[in-house]
Amino acid sequence: MLQVNSDRQRTPEAKYYISDDVLAAEREKLFFDSWQFAGHISQLVAAGDFVTTSIFDQNILIVRGQDDEIRAFYNVCPHRGHQLVEGEGNKRVITCPYHAWTFGLEGNLRGLKKGANTAAPDRSEICLSAVRVDQLAGFLFVNLNPDATALADFAPGLEAQILATCPELPDLVLEEGAALGHTYECGANWKILIDNYLECHHCGPAHDSFNDMMDIANSKFELFENYTYQVAPTAFKSESKAFPLDLDHDVTVGNFWFLFPNTVFGQFPGTRGFYISRFDPVTPDLTERRTLSLTTAEPTDPDMMRRHKLRSDWSVNVVSQEDRALCENVQRGMKQRGYQQGWYITDPDEHGISEHAMRYFHDLYLNALEG
Numbered sequence: 001m002l003q004v005n006s007d008r009q010r011t012p013e014a015k016y017y018i019s020d021d022v023l024a025a026e027r028e029k030l031f032f033d034s035w036q037f038a039g040h041i042s043q044l045v046a047a048g049d050f051v052t053t054s055i056f057d058q059n060i061l062i063v064r065g066q067d068d069e070i071r072a073f074y075n076v077c078p079h080r081g082h083q084l085v086e087g088e089g090n091k092r093v094i095t096c097p098y099h100a101w102t103f104g105l106e107g108n109l110r111g112l113k114k115g116a117n118t119a120a121p122d123r124s125e126i127c128l129s130a131v132r133v134d135q136l137a138g139f140l141f142v143n144l145n146p147d148a149t150a151l152a153d154f155a156p157g158l159e160a161q162i163l164a165t166c167p168e169l170p171d172l173v174l175e176e177g178a179a180l181g182h183t184y185e186c187g188a189n190w191k192i193l194i195d196n197y198l199e200c201h202h203c204g205p206a207h208d209s210f211n212d213m214m215d216i217a218n219s220k221f222e223l224f225e226n227y228t229y230q231v232a233p234t235a236f237k238s239e240s241k242a243f244p245l246d247l248d249h250d251v252t253v254g255n256f257w258f259l260f261p262n263t264v265f266g267q268f269p270g271t272r273g274f275y276i277s278r279f280d281p282v283t284p285d286l287t288e289r290r291t292l293s294l295t296t297a298e299p300t301d302p303d304m305m306r307r308h309k310l311r312s313d314w315s316v317n318v319v320s321q322e323d324r325a326l327c328e329n330v331q332r333g334m335k336q337r338g339y340q341q342g343w344y345i346t347d348p349d350e351h352g353i354s355e356h357a358m359r360y361f362h363d364l365y366l367n368a369l370e371g
């Protein structure tokens, strides 16, 4: 395990949070060269099942082949550049909507319309452009760098840690209606949202109900190669200002991971399940958080759905609103002429206030961008 690997006292300068040039550099050096969450394995059960995703303006499709192999391709036709497929679904062959060139699920060109005297490329010369795809505990990731390090080497031990902490994960199923993911918009830089995720220094002052449910003083952030893990026990109370907990059936100790650069996942206290989110920058000032949620195949108890709804309402209407207001407020702060860069609070014994995981994110970030 890594110790806090820098002793910097100051956070990145404000320009990193507001500049178009920085976002352009992040696009090339971070987002086009890292593992980006793209879906869940249960969306690709049968041959021909596919999902799509995009990283900035780069459109990607992931499909299970007849040979059962999962492959990813740029979602663009080699003929003249039309997009091949949209959304998700199942295809026996991929037919481009423009001139109906057809492609096999393995990316090979199968057919194009031609007559006896048509000059056309040989089929074997043309195929879809491949993208790296990998899996972590059932979650699909793509990477636009063809030479990218495999996920298991990029984040050593992460999958084993997730499965040891949440052994029920392989049995969970996509939550109804969640297959396409839930998108949450926030008018702040993507790093401000991740900064906010990686410290609970703000939980006491800014999240009254969450703080009442949790035992933040005993939460702990650990740093690993390219990821962090936070264990966050609740106060083990069945009633709190947040939502009711069933101490026999529900998750009573939260587990939260961050995978560099922009994915978070884990198990939130409350009804059993798992979530994963990707933070996508739209502009320096606007972020979309895309979330996919898993839940149990069967209710754990007759009251589960009621508690699930209460937690969901609280999450949408209370804690997310609190975090959005904080992040958007900080984004305005980044533009103030009186603010240049911030300070870290770190404490090896008091993880409830320490910002060392956030600093570690910044260390990785600065290293990737400028190192």
Ligand code: FES
Residues within 6 Å of the ligand: 077, 078, 079, 080, 081, 082, 096, 097, 098, 099, 100, 101
């Ligand atoms: S662009 Fe796809 S078939 Fe012409």
Ligand SMILES: [Fe+2]
Residues within 6 Å of the ligand: 196, 202, 203, 207, 323
């Ligand atoms: Fe928060």
